[in-house]
Amino acid sequence: MHSSTGSSEPARVLLVDDNEAMLARTAAVLTPDYEIVGAAKDGPGALAAAGLLKPDVIVLDISMPGMTGLEVATSLREAGSKAALVFLTIHDEEEFVAAAKAAGGTGYVVKPRLVPDLMLAVREARAGRSFVSPGR
């Protein structure tokens, strides 16, 4: 999946997580290569931001109060979002990976492997390829 703004431009990323520290780490990991266009702390915020900002990639937590990341993903698809979805989550079980894929996720990164895997996952997602954290 390619960004609508072209490959020369840094990809525009929207972060969604209910934990601020996690948002900060994520932003820190991605910042050198990507443009962080915004951050949302829950499902409705994410949907609103995605609609406004039209990001190329959305890094999305699964377990959040209210809407889950999976539900947000489904709603985004329904709303016609073209953003690539990378799930960043605590859950490492196989069925979550499956559920994430079913919801339209391209990348799946478990939080402890944020540093080694997220850049890779986002890059793969930008290229329209799937990535899943190994050794979960």
Next chain:
Amino acid sequence: MFRLLALAGLLLLAPADRAPAADGHKQILVLYSTRRDSEFSTVSEGALPRALDIGLDRNLDYYSEFIDSARFPDSEYEVAFGDFLRHKYQGASFDLVIAMHDVAIEFVDKHRELLFAKTPIVFFSNDRNTRSAPNSTGVVVERNFASTVSLIEQLQPDVRQVFVVTGAAPADQEFERLARTQLRSFDPQITINYLSGLTTRDLERQVARLPQRSAVYFLLVTQDGAGDKFHPLQYLERVAKAANAPTYSWVDSTLGHGVVGGSLYGQEAAIDSVAKLALRVLRGETADSIPPSALDLNVNQVDWRQLRNWSISESRVPPGTLVKFKEPDIWDRYRFYIVGAATALVGQAMLIAGLLVQRRRRRRAEEELRNRQSELRASYEQIRDLGSRLLDAQESERARIARELHDDISQQMALLTIDLTLMNRDVPPERKTLASEALDRAQDIAKSVHDLSHRLHPAKLRLIGLITALQGLLQELAHPGIKIALTHENVPATLAPDLTLCLFRIVQEALQNAIKHSRAEQVSIQLVGGPDGLTLTVIDDGVGFDVKAAWGKGLGLISLGERVETAGGTFEILSTPGAGTRLVVRVPLQPLPHAETVAV
């Protein structure tokens, strides 16, 4: 005639002077004053020979003759009768002659020398002045006409006139004479009238028009004023029938012939006395040594039917009176039935009473039982409620801790891991190993915390839904020796969170049982949605168990079952040792109260 010829034959063969019967038989001749069919004769001929025969040990040779003086009063007849006897009993030698009543006594007296010179005599007389001849003894029963009038006074206290009925024959007149003597100085309140020697027509007409407060006293009629002869008892019946007042009498043979009763002279008793006296003489006592005895054999007797006929109260009958012809009353006739019916009735009443008492007791017992049952049910409900609340509390506490672990500690651990990873980049080479170990440890701890959180409360249920969670569970429990299959159809897209959790827990428990205890090789889990609700079926091919015995041993499935039932569902475990286990849970699908649902 034949008998006479036979007697004649005997006379020809017999010796002239016959001694007393050599074979020990006693020859006895009874002479009656009356006719053969008179009441006295009839009674005596029945009773006397029998009494004598028994008394003589069956050695009786009994003869009887009837002078019948009432119908044959002619003196020439008496002579002829004497000749007849002489001829008839020429060869006989009587051991005893019994003379009944005055005519016979006189006849024996007169003809004794010719007929029975040496034979002892026993007489029966109604006259105390009867002269006792030599070699004789007797029984005197005087006729007592007065005592009947006394009985009339007792039965009918208002009677003022008594009409004495006698006939025209000499014997009848003799009765009238005797009555006039005996009744002369009676109660001055009662007038005694005599209807004597009337023609039958006259008599019947008179007794039919007697004044009020009268009584008829029948003595004897053998011949009426017109010269017609009658059997006294038949005549009595005519008189009693014609009379407009009660009729009384003096002799017991009249009872049953229309009389109310009277102080009645008992003929059988008289004959019995004669028989006893005769036997004494026959057994060797000399007649002269036994003085004649005077007896009073009158007994008050009444005919119950006549009492009723004349409306005479039975309460007036004096004590000691013989009441004859009493018709059995209802009690006498149906006593057996009445007693039976009464017994049955009482029995039934007691039975009914018993049943009523029992029913009351049973009702009380039932009510008590119902109370107990409702108490039991209430306490069961409480326990169930408590169990449910316990489970809820446990579940919510677990969920709370799980959430804490997940939302806070897991996140923190993730952050720590991330930070350690970042730090490791700048660590000098000699510290690399230590830093790497710290990172690994942090990751291990993060994983442990995450697993613990998941075990406490399957957070993924909320996140990925029941079916996906169940698939995850199957993978977690995957084991080389067991094959677990999950199928589902028409399961609604969203389910209430507590229902989802409950079903998940049930499957979790059932699978753990199947693996740990049942040693099952195959387990199938089926979830089917329908219009009435959702049905979960878990079947294993393990060793099974005794459901009742296992009940209560583990809180897990039971509490979950109760939970299902509380929610209006059904929970059923079918298992027999050796035949596997089948668990069927049905839950209704209620409309969800709010948006809190779980994706399936």
